[in-house]
Amino acid sequence: MNFNATLIGQSITFIFFVWFCMKYVWPPIMNALEMRKKQIADGLAAADRGKHELELAARKAGDNMRDAKVQAAEVIAQAEKRAAQIIDEAKTAAKDEGERQLAAAKAEIDQEANRARESLREQVAALAVAGAEKILRREVNAQTHADLLGQLKAEL
Amino acid sequence: MASEYASSGDYIKHHLQNLTYGELPAGYHRHDGTVLTEATRTFAHGAEEAKAMGFWAINVDSMLFSIGLGVLFLFLFRIAAKKATTGVPAGLQNFVEWIVEFIDSSVRGSFSYKNAMVAPLALTVFLWVFLMNLMDLIPVDWLPYAASMAGLPYLKVVPSTDPNVTFGMSLSIFFLVLYYSVKMKGAGGFFSELAFQPFPKFLFPVNLLLEGVGLIAKPISLALRLFGNMYAGEMIFILIALMFGGSWILAVFGGALQWAWAVFHILIITLQAFIFMTLTIVYLDMAHAEHH
Numbered sequence: 001m002n003f004n005a006t007l008i009g010q011s012i013t014f015i016f017f018v019w020f021c022m023k024y025v026w027p028p029i030m031n032a033l034e035m036r037k038k039q040i041a042d043g044l045a046a047a048d049r050g051k052h053e054l055e056l057a058a059r060k061a062g063d064n065m066r067d068a069k070v071q072a073a074e075v076i077a078q079a080e081k082r083a084a085q086i087i088d089e090a091k092t093a094a095k096d097e098g099e100r101q102l103a104a105a106k107a108e109i110d111q112e113a114n115r116a117r118e119s120l121r122e123q124v125a126a127l128a129v130a131g132a133e134k135i136l137r138r139e140v141n142a143q144t145h146a147d148l149l150g151q152l153k154a155e156l
Numbered sequence: 157m158a159s160e161y162a163s164s165g166d167y168i169k170h171h172l173q174n175l176t177y178g179e180l181p182a183g184y185h186r187h188d189g190t191v192l193t194e195a196t197r198t199f200a201h202g203a204e205e206a207k208a209m210g211f212w213a214i215n216v217d218s219m220l221f222s223i224g225l226g227v228l229f230l231f232l233f234r235i236a237a238k239k240a241t242t243g244v245p246a247g248l249q250n251f252v253e254w255i256v257e258f259i260d261s262s263v264r265g266s267f268s269y270k271n272a273m274v275a276p277l278a279l280t281v282f283l284w285v286f287l288m289n290l291m292d293l294i295p296v297d298w299l300p301y302a303a304s305m306a307g308l309p310y311l312k313v314v315p316s317t318d319p320n321v322t323f324g325m326s327l328s329i330f331f332l333v334l335y336y337s338v339k340m341k342g343a344g345g346f347f348s349e350l351a352f353q354p355f356p357k358f359l360f361p362v363n364l365l366l367e368g369v370g371l372i373a374k375p376i377s378l379a380l381r382l383f384g385n386m387y388a389g390e391m392i393f394i395l396i397a398l399m400f401g402g403s404w405i406l407a408v409f410g411g412a413l414q415w416a417w418a419v420f421h422i423l424i425i426t427l428q429a430f431i432f433m434t435l436t437i438v439y440l441d442m443a444h445a446e447h448h
Contacts, residue, residue: 010324022276032240
């Protein structure tokens with residue numbers, strides 16, 4: 001073994017290499033490793049949280065569905081009730097209307113009948129006058145015998 | 157390749173010699189018989205010349221390969237660190253993160269204090285040592301042969317077979333251990349840890365000797381374990397490479413052996429890098445630990 005200044009040179013080189021490694025190589029790599037470890041841990045935690053939230057959401061959705069079903073049933077029941085009511089109302093209204101129309105028709109018929117009777121009376125009176133005229137042939141003044149004719153008319 | 161050398165001994169020696177650059181003193185008898193009239197800066201030819209250069213010489217090959225590999229590692233990891241995203245990692249980032257997490261879990265396993273320096277230190281130690289060891293898997297003659305074409309007399313490719321390299325690291329770690337020992341326990345606390353155990357206080361010279369040896373043994377064993385393993389592994393590769401110079405039967409057998417040893421060596425180089433890193437972490441953990 002032959003020792004010489006290489007010993008010193010090697011020591012200096014070694015110290016420089018260690019310094020360089022310590023300053024520029026080790027920290028960035030370790031940082032990246034640590035950061036990645038943290039990211040993975042965060043990711044896993046987020047996934048757990050997501051799963052939990054999904055569970056909650058599913059439960060909530062189920063609850064909502066049940067509520068909605070109950071509400072829908074209520075609405076349907078109400079609607080059916082209302083429909084029956086409307087039908088009933090419509091039925092009564094129709095009945096009333098029918099009765100009303102029937103009454104109106106009856107009244108009109110009565111009116112018509114009266115009118116016909118009136119006109120018939122007029123015509124009979126005229127006919128009677130005409131008949132009387134024909135019978136009497138002359139000197140029959142309608143005005144003079146108006147009372148008589150009116151009486152006759154009323155009797156018809 | 158071995159046939160180009162005078163003997164297999166020369167071949168081995170050549171492969172174990174670093175490319176050393178330093179100053180030879182005036183009046184030195186060089187390997188080719190010339191005598192230097194004045195002090196000359198040059199590459200050493202052989203172990204003798206390298207030794208004659210004294211301490212102020214430098215193993216150019218070790219420095220270049222180790223710095224190159226270290227820069228390669230830091231460059232790749234810096235790219236990954238710059239691009240690091242928290243999204244799905246791909247390609248380089250995936251690979252880098254895999255290693256970083258492995259180091260991080262190792263550090264968390266053996267180091268129980270808060271210190272932002274230990275994990276990057278462990279990462280640097282592991283990958284740098286691993287890459288330096290990995291050079292061992294390159295067939296032993298390729299790079300030295302290419303270097304000799306380029307005019308360089310020697311080239312030792314595996315930096316971790318140079319004790320300067322392993323001791324450079326282990327001594328730096330040792331100073332860190334001393335620094336943190338004093339910082340965490342105070343100078344008095346550190347001294348009492350060395351002097352007042354395992355035996356009662358009045359035996360403190362014995363304690364000091366025992367604990368002192370234990371303390372010194374840490375960097376030495378750390379460096380020697382890595383150096384020894386890699387040196388031995390390289391030596392076996394060189395010995396196997398010698399067989400290629402023999403008959404063709406020997407060469408085929410050598411090829412099979414080289415393959416088998418390389419496969420086994422993949423385990424060794426990884427294991428040595430891991431051991432070096434783990435012991436670094438453990439030593440630093442002990443430096444932080446309060447007196448039991």
